[in-house]
Amino acid sequence: MKPLISIIIPSYNKVKFIKETINSVINQTYTNWELIIVDDGSNDGTLDVIHESKKNDTRIKSLINDLNSGANFSRNQGIKEARGTYVIFLDADDLLKSNCLENRLAFIEKGNFDFCVFSMGVFTSVIGDSSYKWIPNSTEPLSDFLKHELPWSILQPIWRKDFLIKINGFDESFQRLQDVEMHTRALIEPGVNYAVETNLEDCYYRIDEERKNFSAYNFLERRILSSNLYCSKFHKMLKDPLLKKKLYVTIYKTYLQLLYQYKLKTITKKEFFELKQKLFSIQSPSMQFFHKSLFSVGYFFSLLPFRIPGINWFICKVIIF
Numbered sequence: 001m002k003p004l005i006s007i008i009i010p011s012y013n014k015v016k017f018i019k020e021t022i023n024s025v026i027n028q029t030y031t032n033w034e035l036i037i038v039d040d041g042s043n044d045g046t047l048d049v050i051h052e053s054k055k056n057d058t059r060i061k062s063l064i065n066d067l068n069s070g071a072n073f074s075r076n077q078g079i080k081e082a083r084g085t086y087v088i089f090l091d092a093d094d095l096l097k098s099n100c101l102e103n104r105l106a107f108i109e110k111g112n113f114d115f116c117v118f119s120m121g122v123f124t125s126v127i128g129d130s131s132y133k134w135i136p137n138s139t140e141p142l143s144d145f146l147k148h149e150l151p152w153s154i155l156q157p158i159w160r161k162d163f164l165i166k167i168n169g170f171d172e173s174f175q176r177l178q179d180v181e182m183h184t185r186a187l188i189e190p191g192v193n194y195a196v197e198t199n200l201e202d203c204y205y206r207i208d209e210e211r212k213n214f215s216a217y218n219f220l221e222r223r224i225l226s227s228n229l230y231c232s233k234f235h236k237m238l239k240d241p242l243l244k245k246k247l248y249v250t251i252y253k254t255y256l257q258l259l260y261q262y263k264l265k266t267i268t269k270k271e272f273f274e275l276k277q278k279l280f281s282i283q284s285p286s287m288q289f290f291h292k293s294l295f296s297v298g299y300f301f302s303l304l305p306f307r308i309p310g311i312n313w314f315i316c317k318v319i320i321f
Contacts, residue, residue: 002032003085003109005101006161008078009037009092010071015045017093017206022053022060025090030101036081037092038063038074046092072170072178079161079169087159089179093206094155095127100202104158107197114163115186115194117152121201124208134205136196142187145180146234147249147316152196154179155203163192171233176226184234216266217275220258224279227254249316255279255295256312259302 007025011018018037025035037050039062047064054060063077075089086108090096097103100118108116120134121127138144138151145151167182167189174181186192231247238244258279262272280295294315302312 002030003105004083005030005033005086005088005105005158006078006082006084007033007035007088007090007096008075008082009035009090010040010074010078011037011042011046011050011092012040012068012071013042013044013046014092015042015049017208018046019049019053021090021092021095022049024095024098026053026057027098028096028101029099030105033059033101034082034084035060036063036078037061038065038078040065040070040074041068070172070175072172072174075178076169076172079164082161084161087161087164088157089154090203091155093208095204095206097202097204103197103202107195108158108160111193111195113160113193113195114189115157115159117157117194117196118203119198119201120153120156121204122207123204124206127204130207133201135198137198142184143243143246145184145187146243146246148180148253149249150180152183153205155205157183163189174226174229175222177223177230181226181230181233184230185237188237216261216264217271220261220267220275221278223254223257224275227251228279228281251279252295252312252316256302263302 009018009021014021022035022037025033035057037060039047039050041064050060050062054062061081063074063081065074065077078089079087086105088096088101088104104116104118107118117136119136122130122132122134124130134153134156136152136156138149141151163186167185170178170182171185186194227250231251234247235244238247255276258267258272258275261267262269267275
């Protein structure tokens with residue numbers, strides 16, 4: 001019997017996109033799948049689209065959270081509900097290529113892999129309107145995740161469900177960096193066996209700005225809290241001091257986001273320094289005056305009226321030197 005693949009979608013107010021996302025699952029060449037949609041309190045008509053889809057295809061199931069609890073909670077609920085041997089996480093505005101499940105199943109069953117990662121295309125409104133591709137060709141993915149040079153995203157892997165359960169799924173304390181945290185934890189799991197496929201993309205990530213409900217201050221605050229949590233958590237878990245150093249590049253890149261929004265004037269000067277203080281409140285013996293001094297250099301160059309190429313690259317190199 002062909003293995004069952006569980007596709008898990010956390011949804012919140014995605015009425016404009018979710019029908020297309022569901023259809024990308026329905027149109028798969030591989031048919032032994034179940035789609036589990038976990039709605040997190042939508043109030044924009046998303047639930048109507050989900051219920052209509054369920055009427056037409058019994059492979060589609062839905063769960064509704066009593067309270068708005070975030071994507072991590074929703075994905076974990078989906079894992080508990082999943083009956084499949086394998087699991088794929090799909091966001092409610094992204095798309096699968098029609099042969100995605102067939103492609104991934106054939107690859108992961110070649111070996112006894114815990115997870116496998118595939119290439120992904122990017123689009124704004126219609127597939128093909130961007131030439132950018134997210135290819136998982138990193139030679140040191142753990143190092144890259146620690147430095148927030150993300151080698152892949154949540155949509156690109158297929159997971160063995162038993163491995164997801166083994167690593168306890170998603171950490172629900174993270175408001176941002178949810179998949180970064182889980183992928184990092186998966187890569188440091190003893191004996192993990194994974195593979196990457198860098199050929200043609202089999203899924204598509206949407207970057208349409210209309211999908212975002214953006215409050216700069218709230219976004220930055222969540223990113224700062226999660227960056228600090230990520231750094232503290234893996235500073236304790238990692239044994240290699242060289243890997244620990246790379247964590248502070250994640251902090252620096254969060255600082256660059258803070259500087260960028262300040263430069264765009266989406267946050268005030270008062271808000272900037274308030275958020276900066278939260279960012280620098282990280283409790284770790286490795287977050288020393290040296291790092292904060294480097295961040296001050298980044299502050300000076302980032303707020304210049306012109307851009308000097310290579311400065312931030314150089315600061316990141318010095319941080320982990």
